[in-house]
Amino acid sequence: TFAVLQGGLLEPSYSHVKAAVSAELRDPASAQFRNIRGSNETYCGEVNARNALGGYTGFRPFIYRRGIVRIEPQEPIAASTAQLANHYEDLAQYLRLSREC
Numbered sequence: 001t002f003a004v005l006q007g008g009l010l011e012p013s014y015s016h017v018k019a020a021v022s023a024e025l026r027d028p029a030s031a032q033f034r035n036i037r038g039s040n041e042t043y044c045g046e047v048n049a050r051n052a053l054g055g056y057t058g059f060r061p062f063i064y065r066r067g068i069v070r071i072e073p074q075e076p077i078a079a080s081t082a083q084l085a086n087h088y089e090d091l092a093q094y095l096r097l098s099r100e101c
Helices: 015-022 081-098
Strands: 002-004 010-012 032-039 042-048 060-065 068-071
Touching (some): 015 068, 060 081
Antiparallel strands (some): 002 010, 042 060, 060 068
């Protein structure tokens, strides 16, 4: 499907990608997207959404591949060793997928 932009230009809607990425967010209805590109199995882009305090976090890169979503993890503040280990594991998974973008 396509979305009509100003001036009558057509742009792919990427609705299935947006739905999958939004489902991973704390506030799915607040998701804003930009720079989505890709085809077939792998899509990349950026997403911005509200956090627990109601503020937008800023655009973060994401990858969608075959129904799996990875959003670039943010380093935790004042994290324990276990939390940092989980963060770096998530980051490694994200970076492996990001090579396809």
